[in-house]
Amino acid sequence: MITTAWWASEDFWRKATIWITAFMVVVLIVLTYDSLSQISAGTERVPAYSAINNRIYYRQDKSRNMPVPVIGDPAPLFGKILSETEAEALVEKGKITTQAKNCMGCHTILGNGAYFAPDLTKAWLDPAWGSEGTREQLMMRFLLDPPANSRGYGSKRRMPNLGITEEEARGIIAFLKWMSTIDTNGFPRNFTPIAQEGDR
Amino acid sequence: MKLGVLDSSNLTGGQQLAVKYYTVAVVLFGAQILFGLFAGLQFLAPEFGYNVLDFSVNRMVHVNAMIVWMLYGFIGAIYWLVEEEAGTELVGLKLGNLAFWVLTAAVTVVVLVYLFVQTGPGEIESIWFINEGREYIEAPRWADIGIVVCLLVFFYNVAATFMKGKWSGISGVLVFDLVAVAGLYLAGMFYTTNVSVEQYWWWWVIHLWVEATWEVLIGCIMAWGLIKTLGASRKIVTTWLYIEVALMLGAGILGLGHHYFWIGTPEYWFTVGGFFSALEPVPLVAMVVHAVYDSGVHRFKNTNHPALAWLIAHAFGNFFGAGVFGFMHTLPQVNLYTHGTQWSSSHGHFAFFGAYATINIAMFYIALQKWRGNVYMSAGLADNGWKWKWALGLLNMGVVGMTMALLVSGYEQAFVERALGGSTWAAYFAAQNSVWFIQGMLWREIFGLMTAAGFGLLVWDLVTIGRTETRSMLIPAEAAKAAA
Numbered sequence: 001m002i003t004t005a006w007w008a009s010e011d012f013w014r015k016a017t018i019w020i021t022a023f024m025v026v027v028l029i030v031l032t033y034d035s036l037s038q039i040s041a042g043t044e045r046v047p048a049y050s051a052i053n054n055r056i057y058y059r060q061d062k063s064r065n066m067p068v069p070v071i072g073d074p075a076p077l078f079g080k081i082l083s084e085t086e087a088e089a090l091v092e093k094g095k096i097t098t099q100a101k102n103c104m105g106c107h108t109i110l111g112n113g114a115y116f117a118p119d120l121t122k123a124w125l126d127p128a129w130g131s132e133g134t135r136e137q138l139m140m141r142f143l144l145d146p147p148a149n150s151r152g153y154g155s156k157r158r159m160p161n162l163g164i165t166e167e168e169a170r171g172i173i174a175f176l177k178w179m180s181t182i183d184t185n186g187f188p189r190n191f192t193p194i195a196q197e198g199d200r
Numbered sequence: 201m202k203l204g205v206l207d208s209s210n211l212t213g214g215q216q217l218a219v220k221y222y223t224v225a226v227v228l229f230g231a232q233i234l235f236g237l238f239a240g241l242q243f244l245a246p247e248f249g250y251n252v253l254d255f256s257v258n259r260m261v262h263v264n265a266m267i268v269w270m271l272y273g274f275i276g277a278i279y280w281l282v283e284e285e286a287g288t289e290l291v292g293l294k295l296g297n298l299a300f301w302v303l304t305a306a307v308t309v310v311v312l313v314y315l316f317v318q319t320g321p322g323e324i325e326s327i328w329f330i331n332e333g334r335e336y337i338e339a340p341r342w343a344d345i346g347i348v349v350c351l352l353v354f355f356y357n358v359a360a361t362f363m364k365g366k367w368s369g370i371s372g373v374l375v376f377d378l379v380a381v382a383g384l385y386l387a388g389m390f391y392t393t394n395v396s397v398e399q400y401w402w403w404w405v406i407h408l409w410v411e412a413t414w415e416v417l418i419g420c421i422m423a424w425g426l427i428k429t430l431g432a433s434r435k436i437v438t439t440w441l442y443i444e445v446a447l448m449l450g451a452g453i454l455g456l457g458h459h460y461f462w463i464g465t466p467e468y469w470f471t472v473g474g475f476f477s478a479l480e481p482v483p484l485v486a487m488v489v490h491a492v493y494d495s496g497v498h499r500f501k502n503t504n505h506p507a508l509a510w511l512i513a514h515a516f517g518n519f520f521g522a523g524v525f526g527f528m529h530t531l532p533q534v535n536l537y538t539h540g541t542q543w544s545s546s547h548g549h550f551a552f553f554g555a556y557a558t559i560n561i562a563m564f565y566i567a568l569q570k571w572r573g574n575v576y577m578s579a580g581l582a583d584n585g586w587k588w589k590w591a592l593g594l595l596n597m598g599v600v601g602m603t604m605a606l607l608v609s610g611y612e613q614a615f616v617e618r619a620l621g622g623s624t625w626a627a628y629f630a631a632q633n634s635v636w637f638i639q640g641m642l643w644r645e646i647f648g649l650m651t652a653a654g655f656g657l658l659v660w661d662l663v664t665i666g667r668t669e670t671r672s673m674l675i676p677a678e679a680a681k682a683a684a
Contacts, residue, residue, distance in 0.1 A: 114335070
C-alpha cells in the first residue's frame with residue numbers, strides 16, 4: 001500500500017492553510033491599526049484640513065531621497081483664513097463633489113482611477129496654473145466651464161461640462177490643495193511643482 | 201428527455217438558477233466589451249460621444265459590467281455545483297430565485313442611472329442614489345446594501361445546503377471564502393473626506409477580492425471542474441486546493457501592501473507589499489502545474505473539450521496575466537514609474553480575463569452540456585468544433601493583443617511622463633500625444649475588435665453547441681478508457 005508522506009497529506013495542508021491564513025490576517029490587522037493612526041487627518045503624513053490656509057511647498061528630503069510636501073507661511077485660500085471645522089467642511093464639499101462627478105472615471109487620484117486625464121494628486125502644485133497669483137482664478141474658471149477653458153496641450157481631449165457650481169468648485173479646489181499636502185512617498189516620480197514665491 | 205434539446209428538466213433546481221445567472225453574465229460580458237470599445241475609441245477620437253457618453257461613463261460601465269458579470273458567473277458556478285457536492289437539494293430555491301430577480305433588477309437600474317443620469321450634485325445623496333465615484337465599486341450605496349443582502353441569501357443557501365447534506369474539502373474552503381467575499385464588501389461602504397483612509401479601505405475590497413478571495417473561489421471551481429471533466433482524484437485535487445489556498449492567502453493578504461506605496465501610508469509598506477506581492481505568482485504556478493499535470497495523467501481525454509480547453513486557458517491566463525504581468529510592476533522601485541499609467545490597464549486586461557473570464561466560460565460549457573441532456577462534447581464534435589475553437593483563439597489573442605498594445609503605451613507613458621517629464625500635466629499630455637503611445641492605443645482598439653468577434657462567435661457557439669448531436673456524454677472513466 002502506498003502511504004502519503006506527511007508533507008503531501010491533505011490533513012497537513014488543511015491545517016497549514018488555516019494557520020497561515022489566520023497569521024496573515026492578524027498581521028494585517030496590526031498593520032492596519034498602525035497605518036490608520038499614521039494617516040488620520042492632522043498627522044505628519046496626512047495634514048489637518050486647515051493646511052489649506054497655508055502655502056504648500058515641495059522639498060527634497062535627502063535622508064528619504066524623495067520630495068516631500070511642506071506646509072509654509074499663511075496663504076489663505078480665496079483670501080480667507082478658515083477654522084479647522086470650516087476647512088474640513090469645505091474640503092468635504094470638494095471630496096463629495098469629486099465622487100458625485102466621478103472624477104476617477106477619467107483622472108487618477110493618488111494614482112488610482114482611469115488614465116484618460118492627468119493625475120490630480122498634485123494638481124494644486126502643477127505648473128499648468130502659470131503662477132501663484134493666477135492659480136485660484138484659473139482653476140475656478142476652468143471648473144465652471146471646462147470645454148471653454150480646455151487645456152488639452154495639443155490633444156483633442158477636453159473635460160466635459162459637468163455642471164459644477166461655484167460652491168462645488170471652491171470645495172474641489174480646497175480638496176485639491178489639501179490633497180497636495182499628503183506625503184505620498186515621492187509619488188508622482190520626479191514631480192516639478194509650480195514656481196512659487198519663497199520657494200526654497 | 202431528448203438529446204440535444206435545451207430542457208430545464210435536465211437540470212436540478214440549483215442548476216436552473218445557475219443558468220439564469222449565466223445568461224445575465226453573458227449579456228454583461230457583451231456590455232463590458234461594447235463599452236470598452238467605446239472608451240478605447242475615445243483615446244483615438246476624443247470627440248466621439250463627447251458630452252453624451254463621455255469617457256468616464258463608458259469606462260465606468262466597462263469596469264462595472266466586468267465585475268458584475270464575473271460575480272454572476274461565480275454565483276452561477278456555485279449554484280451549479282452545490283447540490284452535487286452536498287448530495288442534497290438546495291435548501292432555499294425560492295429565496296435564491298427571488299434574490300436573483302432582485303439583484304438583476306438592481307443591476308439594471310444602476311446601469312440605466314449610470315447611462316442616463318451619469319453624475320449628480322456634490323451632495324451625499326448623489327453617493328446614495330447616483331454613483332459613488334470610486335473605481336470598480338461605483339454602484340450607489342442603496343445598491344451596495346442590496347448586493348450585500350443578495351450575497352447573504354446566496355451564502356445562506358450554500359452553507360445551509362452543505363449543512364443539510366455532506367461537507368467536503370472543496371465545500372469547506374468555499375463556505376469559508378464566501379464569508380470573506382461578503383464581509384469584505386462592507387469595507388467599501390462608507391464615506392470619508394480623508395482620501396488616504398478612503399483608499400486604504402477601498403483596496404480592502406478591490407485587492408482582497410480579486411487577489412485573494414476570488415482566487416480562492418476559482419480554485420474551488422477549478423478543483424470541481426477537473427474532477428468533473430477529467431475524473432481527477434478528489435483526494436489529490438483537494439490536497440492541491442489546500443496548497444493553493446495556503447500560498448494564495450499567505451502571499452495575497454499582505455500583498456495588499458503594493459497598493460499602499462503612494463496613498464499616504466507609511467514607508468514600511470514598501471517592504472511588506474514588495475515582498476509578499478512578489479510571492480503572489482507562486483500559487484498561480486502551482487495551479488498551472490496542477491491543471492496540466494492532471495490533464496496529462498488523463499491524456500487530455502475528457503468529457504467536455506471546450507470546458508477543459510477554457511480551464512487550461514484559465515490556468516495559463518491566471519499565471520501570466522495576474523502573476524507575471526502583476527509581478528512586472530509590483531516592486532515599489534518600478535511601480536513609482538508605472539503606477540497610474542497604461543501599465544496598470546495592460547495588467548488589468550490580461551489578469552481579469554485570464555483569471556476569471558476564462559473559468560466562467562468553462563463553466564458555461566459544462567452547464568450547456570447537461571442542459572442539452574448530457575450531450576457528447578468530447579473529441580470529434582460536429583463541424584470539428586470550429587466555433588468554440590475559433591472563439592477560444594480570437595478571445596485569447598484579442599485580449600493578449602490588447603495587453604501587449606497597452607504595455608507599449610504604458611512604457612511610453614512611464615518614460616515620457618515620469619522618467620523624463622517631471623510628472624506634470626504637460627508631461628502627461630506629452631506622453632499621450634507621442635506617436636508610439638497612440639500606435640499602442642490604435643492596436644488596442646484593433647485587438648478589442650478581435651475580442652468582440654471572439655465574443656460573438658462564443659455566443660453563437662453557446663447557443664448552438666450540441667444541438668444536432670446524437671451521442672451521449674462520456675463519463676470520465678469511459679473517456680479514460682478511450683485513451684488507453
